Amino acid sequence: MSALPRRRARRVAGTVLAWCGAALYPGVLFLTFSPPRFPGEVAVLLSAGLTALVMALLRRRPLAAHGILLFAWIVALMQTRSGTIAGLEILLTDLAVGYIAAARERRISVPVAAVTCVLQVLSVLAWLSADAVLHVTVVLAMAVTWMTGNSIRARRAHTEMLREQATAQAVAAERLRIARELHDMVAHSIGIIAIQAGVGGRVIGTQPVEARNALDAIEATSRDTLSGLRRMLTALRRDDPGAAPLGPAPGLADLDRLAAATMDAGVEVEVRRVGEPRPLPPDVDLSAYRIVQEAVTNVVRHAGTDRCRVTIDYRDEEVAVEIDDDGSGGVVGTGYGIVGMRERVVLLRGDFTAGPRPGGGFRVAAKLPLPAAVA
Known part of the structure; x- marks a missing residue:
C-alpha cells in the first residue's frame, strides 16, 4: 500500500x-x-x-x-x-x-x-x-455566551471583508500602474516612430541617407519598446517558474539615451544635472524617468519647438525634475499624460505642477521625496 x-x-x-x-x-x-x-x-x-x-x-x-x-x-x-x-x-x-x-x-x-x-x-x-433566580441565571449565561461567540464571528467576517477590500485595492493599484507604464512607454515610442516615418517618407526620394537614418531610428526605438513590453509581460507572469526578468527598469541614468532618441525626432534635449548624482530608490528612479519621458513626448508632439531643457536636481531629501520649453503648443486634448505624471508623484507623496510659463512655453516640474524624508 x-x-x-x-x-x-x-x-x-x-x-x-x-x-x-x-x-x-x-x-x-x-x-x-x-x-x-x-x-x-x-x-x-x-x-x-x-x-x-x-x-x-x-x-x-x-x-x-x-x-x-x-x-x-x-x-x-x-x-x-x-x-x-x-x-x-x-x-x-x-x-x-x-x-x-x-x-x-x-x-x-x-x-x-x-x-x-x-x-x-x-x-x-x-x-x-x-428558584427563579437560577433559571434567570441559566438564560443570561446562554445569552452572554451566544453574543460572545456571535461577536467573534462578526469580527472575523469584518476582518475578512477588510482583507478582501485591501486585495481589491492592491489589484486596482497594480492595474493602474501597468496602464501608466504602458502609456508612458508606448506613447513616447510611437510618437518618435511616427515623426521619423514622416521624415523618411518626405525625403526618401531626394535624400536617401536621411531616409535611412530615419529608418534606423525607427528600428532602434521599436526594439527598445519591444524589450520594455516583454519585460513588463514577464513581470506580469512572475508566477511562472520559467519566467525571468529581461532587463532592468529604466531610470535617470538612461536620460542620455532618451535624449539621443528624441534628437532623432527633431527635438534637442538639453539634460542638466544639479548636485551629485547618486543611486535612487527604484520607484523614485523609474517615476522620475517616466515623468521626463512623458514631458519630452509632449514637447515633440505639441510644443512646436526644436529644443527643450531637462533639469535633474539631486537634493538632500528629494530629487526635483523640471522640463521646460519655449514652444507655443503645450498639452492639448484629453490625453492621460499629465494625469499619469501627477498620479506617479502623488503616490510618492511629492509635489507636481504643469502649465504654461509666464514668458511663453510650457513647464513640467515634480519634486519626489526620498524614503528617509517621507518617514
Missing part, C-alpha cells in the same frame, strides 16, 4: 474510532455517576477523556457533537440530581453553543442556542429544587 492510501486509511480509522467513543460517551457518563461498578478513578478519567474528545469533535461536526454533549449531561443530571452536575452541564453546553455561534451563521446558531437554553431550564426545573 502506498503512502497516500495508508495515510487516508489511518485518517478514516481515526475518525471512526473518535465517533465510536463519542457515541459511548453518554453511557460512560451515566455509569460514572451510578453506583460504582468499576473503580471510580478509572470512570472519572474515562469520562474526562471522552468529554475532551467530544469537545474536540465540535470542530468537525459541531451540531452532532453538541447534541451528544447535551444529551449526555442531561442524562447525568437525571441520574445524580446534583447542583454540581447541573453547573457542569450548563458550562460545557454553553461553551459548545459559543463555539457554534462563532463558527456558524446566525440562522444555525440562534436555534441551537434557543433549544439548548430550553433544555437546560427544563432539566434544572425537573431534577433540582431551583
